[in-house]
Amino acid sequence: MKLVYSPPSPFVRKVTTLIHHAGLDDRIELVNVKTTALSVAEEARAANPLGKIPVMILDDGKALFDSRVITRFLDDLAGSNLYPQESMYDILTLEALADGIMESAVSITYETKLRPENEQSPSWMEAQWSKVLHAVKALENGEFKSMEGNLNMGQIAVACALGYLDFRHDARQWRNGHSNLASWNEKIMELPALIKTIPTD
Ligand SMILES: N[C@@H](CCC(=O)N[C@@H](CS)C(=O)NCC(=O)O)C(=O)O
Numbered sequence: 001m002k003l004v005y006s007p008p009s010p011f012v013r014k015v016t017t018l019i020h021h022a023g024l025d026d027r028i029e030l031v032n033v034k035t036t037a038l039s040v041a042e043e044a045r046a047a048n049p050l051g052k053i054p055v056m057i058l059d060d061g062k063a064l065f066d067s068r069v070i071t072r073f074l075d076d077l078a079g080s081n082l083y084p085q086e087s088m089y090d091i092l093t094l095e096a097l098a099d100g101i102m103e104s105a106v107s108i109t110y111e112t113k114l115r116p117e118n119e120q121s122p123s124w125m126e127a128q129w130s131k132v133l134h135a136v137k138a139l140e141n142g143e144f145k146s147m148e149g150n151l152n153m154g155q156i157a158v159a160c161a162l163g164y165l166d167f168r169h170d171a172r173q174w175r176n177g178h179s180n181l182a183s184w185n186e187k188i189m190e191l192p193a194l195i196k197t198i199p200t201d
Pocket of ligand 1 (some may be wrong): 009035036037038040050051052054066067068099106
C-alpha cells in the first residue's frame with residue numbers, strides 16, 4: 001500500500017499518527033508530494049480527482065480518500081480500536097469538528113500563502129478564524145465527551161488540528177483563554193506517534 005502525503009498537512013498527520021501508533025509503518029510506502037490548490041501534484045491527481053491529500057493507494061490499485069475514510073480503513077486493518085463501536089458516532093463527530101478546524105485554518109494559510117496581497121480578503125480570513133475559535137471554545141468547555149477516556153481517533157484529530165494552529169497560526173495564540181484545552185493538549189502530546197509527526201516544512 002502507498003500513502004500519497006506531505007508532512008505539513010494536518011489531514012495527513014491524522015493518518016501518519018495512526019500508522020505509527022498502530023505499528024503499520026512497514027506495510028505502507030510513503031510518497032511525499034508538494035501539492036496546493038493552485039498547483040496539484042500529479043500523484044495526488046492521478047489517485048484522487050480532487051487532487052487532495054492524503055490518498056491511500058491499495059495493492060489492487062484502488063484509491064481511498066479522504067482522511068476520515070483512510071483512518072477508518074487503517075483502524076480496521078490494524079485492529080487498533082480507535083473507533084470503538086459504543087461511542088463511534090461521538091468519536092466521528094469529534095473528528096469532524098477537528099477536521100473543520102483544519103479546513104478553516106488551512107484556508108487562511110492558502111489565502112496568505114497562495115494569493116497576492118491585493119486579492120486577499122481579511123474579512124474572509126477572520127470569518128474562518130471565528131469558526132476555529134468557536135470550535136476551540138466548545139472543546140475548552142468540555143462539550144465533547146469523547147475528549148476524555150481511552151485514546152480514540154477524535155482525540156488524535158483534535159491534537160493534529162491544534163498542532164496545525166501552532167505550526168501555521170502561532171501568532172493568533174489559540175491557548176489564550178483556553179487553559180483546559182491547553183493542558184489536555186500538553187498531555188496528549190506525550191503520545192510517541194504524535195511526537196513523531198510534529199509538522200515540518
Ligand atoms: N477533507 C479532506 C481535506 C484534505 C485537504 O484539504 N488536504 C490539503 C492539504 S492540507 C490539500 O490536499 N490541498 C490541496 C488542494 O486543495 O488542492 C481530508 O480530510 O482528507
